[in-house]
Amino acid sequence: MTKRARPLSPHIQIYKMPFTAVLSISHRITGVVMAVGTLVLAYWLVSAAYGPDAYATAQAVLGSVPGRLLLFGWSVALFYHLCNGIRHMFWDAGMGFEIRDAVKSGYITVGAALALTILAWAIGV
Amino acid sequence: MGSDVKLRSALGRARGLGSAREGVGHFYAQRATAIGMIPLSLWFVISVIGLTHADYATLLDWVGQPLNATLLSLTVLTAMYHAQLGVEVVIADYVHGETLKFTLLTASTMAAFLLGAVMVVSILKVAVGV
Numbered sequence: 001m002t003k004r005a006r007p008l009s010p011h012i013q014i015y016k017m018p019f020t021a022v023l024s025i026s027h028r029i030t031g032v033v034m035a036v037g038t039l040v041l042a043y044w045l046v047s048a049a050y051g052p053d054a055y056a057t058a059q060a061v062l063g064s065v066p067g068r069l070l071l072f073g074w075s076v077a078l079f080y081h082l083c084n085g086i087r088h089m090f091w092d093a094g095m096g097f098e099i100r101d102a103v104k105s106g107y108i109t110v111g112a113a114l115a116l117t118i119l120a121w122a123i124g125v
Numbered sequence: 126m127g128s129d130v131k132l133r134s135a136l137g138r139a140r141g142l143g144s145a146r147e148g149v150g151h152f153y154a155q156r157a158t159a160i161g162m163i164p165l166s167l168w169f170v171i172s173v174i175g176l177t178h179a180d181y182a183t184l185l186d187w188v189g190q191p192l193n194a195t196l197l198s199l200t201v202l203t204a205m206y207h208a209q210l211g212v213e214v215v216i217a218d219y220v221h222g223e224t225l226k227f228t229l230l231t232a233s234t235m236a237a238f239l240l241g242a243v244m245v246v247s248i249l250k251v252a253v254g255v
Binding site: 028031032034035038039041042045046048049051052055056075078082085086088089092120123124 | 156159160162163166167170173174177181184188201204205208211212215240243244246247248250251
């Protein structure tokens with residue numbers, strides 16, 4: 001009997017996720033990151049409510065290097081989730097289900113998210 | 126009379142479908158809040174960029190404008206609703222123990238309501254300035 005290449009189920013330790021699968025799980029990860037990241041927004045707003053001193057402290061904390069890194073990560077999550085969310089809406093409308101289209105819209109999503117992040121920080125700094 | 130005559134109305138048959146018996150309610154709410162978040166999040170980012178180096182007086186001035194306070198509250202509430210729906214799905218998909226799943230679902234929903242309340246009260250406090 002000749003040996004034939006049979007399809008195998010993914011071997012979990014060496015499985016390379018397809019590009020579209022990486023984008024899919026990234027949508028969930030960025031969503032959860034932002035849900036937790038709402039605590040930062042709450043901290044900023046509560047500080048503002050507590051008065052000038054608390055607000056000045058919050059501005060200093062968020063303006064520090066770790067603070068800015070946190071905000072940068074938060075902005076990346078926001079723009080990625082926003083762009084990929086729009087991609088999801090096209091799917092909800094029944095468009096772009098072919099693998100080739102899904103890969104293409106994936107590249108557009110990543111490109112748009114990067115562009116928006118760079119734009120926001122270019123204006124903001 | 127054919128045997129395929131249906132006595133139940135179309136609405137009666139559509140209600141309560143799905144594994145959670147809630148029809149398309151969750152799906153619809155997630156999309157509706159997502160659509161709302163597109164303009165709100167862009168407005169929010171542009172506003173925050175404008176407030177990067179704002180001192181306290183500038184902030185009071187900005188939040189004190191009713192339109193800004195309204196949009197800020199709307200952003201916060203829509204975001205918390207959308208986040209609660211999203212986290213709910215993530216927990217339902219990845220947490221398998223019934224007790225832990227129930228606890229996390231309850232806690233995340235409570236956290237969303239709590240954060241929403243805290244942020245709206247803070248916005249109003251700054252806006253009204255009592």
